[in-house]
Amino acid sequence: MKRYIFSSIVALGGAIALNAQSAYDAETIVNTDLNGTARYVGMGGAMGALGADLSTMGSNPAGTGLMRSSDMSVSFGGVFTGNSGVLNHDAGRASLDQAGVLFAIGGDYGSVRNINFGVNYQKRRNFLSNLDTWLDLNGGSQTFKIAHMANEAYANGLDFGVLTEGAIPYATKIGKNDPGVDVNDVSDLIHNSKYYHQGIINDNFVEIMTEKPLKYADYESKFDAYDTGKMSSYGYAGVRAQESNYRRATYGNNSQVDINVSTNIEDKVFLGLSVGVYTMSYDRQTAYYEKGEDGNTYQIDNWYHNSADGIDVKLGAIFRPIDDSPFRFGIHVHTPIWYTIRDYNSIYIDATDYRYDSDVYNYRFRTPWKFGISLGHTFDNILAIGVDYEFQDYSTSKYYTNHGDNMNLSGSNENIKANLRASHTLKVGMEFKPSQEWAIRLGYNLVTSPFKNNAYNNLNYYSSYTETDYTNWGAINRLTFGLGYRFKGGYFDLAYQLQLQKGKFYAYDYDYKGLVAAGSQADLSIAPTNITNNRSHIMATIGFKF
Numbered sequence: 001m002k003r004y005i006f007s008s009i010v011a012l013g014g015a016i017a018l019n020a021q022s023a024y025d026a027e028t029i030v031n032t033d034l035n036g037t038a039r040y041v042g043m044g045g046a047m048g049a050l051g052a053d054l055s056t057m058g059s060n061p062a063g064t065g066l067m068r069s070s071d072m073s074v075s076f077g078g079v080f081t082g083n084s085g086v087l088n089h090d091a092g093r094a095s096l097d098q099a100g101v102l103f104a105i106g107g108d109y110g111s112v113r114n115i116n117f118g119v120n121y122q123k124r125r126n127f128l129s130n131l132d133t134w135l136d137l138n139g140g141s142q143t144f145k146i147a148h149m150a151n152e153a154y155a156n157g158l159d160f161g162v163l164t165e166g167a168i169p170y171a172t173k174i175g176k177n178d179p180g181v182d183v184n185d186v187s188d189l190i191h192n193s194k195y196y197h198q199g200i201i202n203d204n205f206v207e208i209m210t211e212k213p214l215k216y217a218d219y220e221s222k223f224d225a226y227d228t229g230k231m232s233s234y235g236y237a238g239v240r241a242q243e244s245n246y247r248r249a250t251y252g253n254n255s256q257v258d259i260n261v262s263t264n265i266e267d268k269v270f271l272g273l274s275v276g277v278y279t280m281s282y283d284r285q286t287a288y289y290e291k292g293e294d295g296n297t298y299q300i301d302n303w304y305h306n307s308a309d310g311i312d313v314k315l316g317a318i319f320r321p322i323d324d325s326p327f328r329f330g331i332h333v334h335t336p337i338w339y340t341i342r343d344y345n346s347i348y349i350d351a352t353d354y355r356y357d358s359d360v361y362n363y364r365f366r367t368p369w370k371f372g373i374s375l376g377h378t379f380d381n382i383l384a385i386g387v388d389y390e391f392q393d394y395s396t397s398k399y400y401t402n403h404g405d406n407m408n409l410s411g412s413n414e415n416i417k418a419n420l421r422a423s424h425t426l427k428v429g430m431e432f433k434p435s436q437e438w439a440i441r442l443g444y445n446l447v448t449s450p451f452k453n454n455a456y457n458n459l460n461y462y463s464s465y466t467e468t469d470y471t472n473w474g475a476i477n478r479l480t481f482g483l484g485y486r487f488k489g490g491y492f493d494l495a496y497q498l499q500l501q502k503g504k505f506y507a508y509d510y511d512y513k514g515l516v517a518a519g520s521q522a523d524l525s526i527a528p529t530n531i532t533n534n535r536s537h538i539m540a541t542i543g544f545k546f
Contacts, residue, residue: 048063330372
């Protein structure tokens with residue numbers, strides 16, 4: 001493993017969880033799938049003004065106000081990724097997508113025609129995805145990124161005692177309160193360590209440490225020179241890669257339960273309120289492999305787990321402005337979801353047989369507000385057409401620390417503002433009934449990307465996470481098709497959804513220069529790898545009216 005700087009990874013793994021979360025983690029939490037009953041999915045979710053479906057509890061809560069009879073349903077489905085399974089994970093998975101019940105209470109309430117109460121569970125997001133791709137690093141390497149982070153850590157007085165488990169066996173602290181280091185002792189420890197003889201520690205680091213003792217400010221000035229390119233042979237260095245492979249598997253889900261109350265006022269105004277309760281479990285496993293130009297190889301395996309609970313409130317209204325017309329328009333607003341999050345990560349480096357397991361980190365997260373408007377019209381109970389639009393500004397998401405914790409998430413929030421933007425969602429759907437029993441449904445969704453142009457994952461040297469990669473996902477296009485059959489006392493629906501999405505994958509930051517092993521400057525710019533996140537979703541709903 002000659003000349004690779006794995007010791008810096010261990011330093012990152014042992015650091016306090018400062019700025020651990022990124023804009024990419026925030027996007028994972030905020031983003032949603034199109035899910036619900038098969039009727040809702042078959043029409044592309046464009047039912048904000050049409051209503052009369054249990055799944056509208058989670059979009060426009062007023063939609064259940066149009067239901068005149070009690071209803072209960074359950075939906076099952078299967079999600080299949082566009083890529084084959086990797087890292088011992090399958091490319092498809094069965095799922096319970098929806099289950100709910102609504103009680104319609106009619107009576108003489110003056111202008112109020114009925115009051116409905118309901119509860120509905122549905123899958124908010126299925127995290128199933130797989131990726132296996134060979135990368136063109138243009139002569140660069142992940143080791144450049146890691147070396148850069150190690151140099152930043154060194155310049156800022158990181159306590160290198162965290163390296164004792166996996167790399168340099170000494171615990172001398174270099175910091176603002178230390179006048180310097182004992183060069184001879186440090187040099188002996190390095191040269192006598194197995195890591196030096198294995199070639200994992202870069203000689204350039206030894207050159208730094210065997211200079212005369214320097215104060216912290218002197219180290220800072222030297223690294224200032226390094227950052228401006230005036231010193232090209234100072235600090236950790238990387239090794240150019242000849243080939244690289246990346247594999248990633250994600251799984252888990254974010255589920256919601258909506259508790260809903262709605263009402264119908266003279267068949268002209270429909271009002272609704274839902275309280276949403278959320279439960280999330282997200283897992284990510286990655287394996288990054290490189291072969292250096294010196295013929296040596298290494299692999300870094302990462303595991304990440306995130307679990308969360310959250311709550312929000314949704315308000316909605318639907319209006320029928322013309323008495324003798326079935327045309328309706330709706331509005332809805334969702335408050336931010338307040339999540340309480342717990343996560344941890346692990347890393348294994350095969351080159352040094354090193355394993356690190358982080359602590360469990362607890363913090364909070366607030367999603368953006370969501371606003372929506374919708375239009376709906378029916379024609380002689382034969383054709384229904386709906387159009388919905390939703391707005392959500394991802395850049396207003398925010399991390400919060402728990403009281404008394406030592407986490408500093410200000411950098412994470414700055415990262416969100418710098419890399420995320422507003423996302424717009426357009427839903428269009430139709431339902432055609434050739435007879436009273438049968439229905440044919442079509443739908444389309446366009447969800448614009450929440451990532452700004454040239455967004456990147458600014459993984460800082462003091463992060464406790466070691467995944468340097470990121471993906472700037474583009475817009476999502478969804479095409480849906482559905483069939484429905486109504487029988488006495490119930491209904492049976494089928495739906496198929498095709499989701500298409502392209503992204504640009506980066507193994508690490510691409511826009512800076514770093515040190516190569518020989519001590520000269522190297523351009524680390526790499527072209528992105530074009531990847532896809534295409535998925536198919538097949539589902540069925542069985543329901544009963546009573």
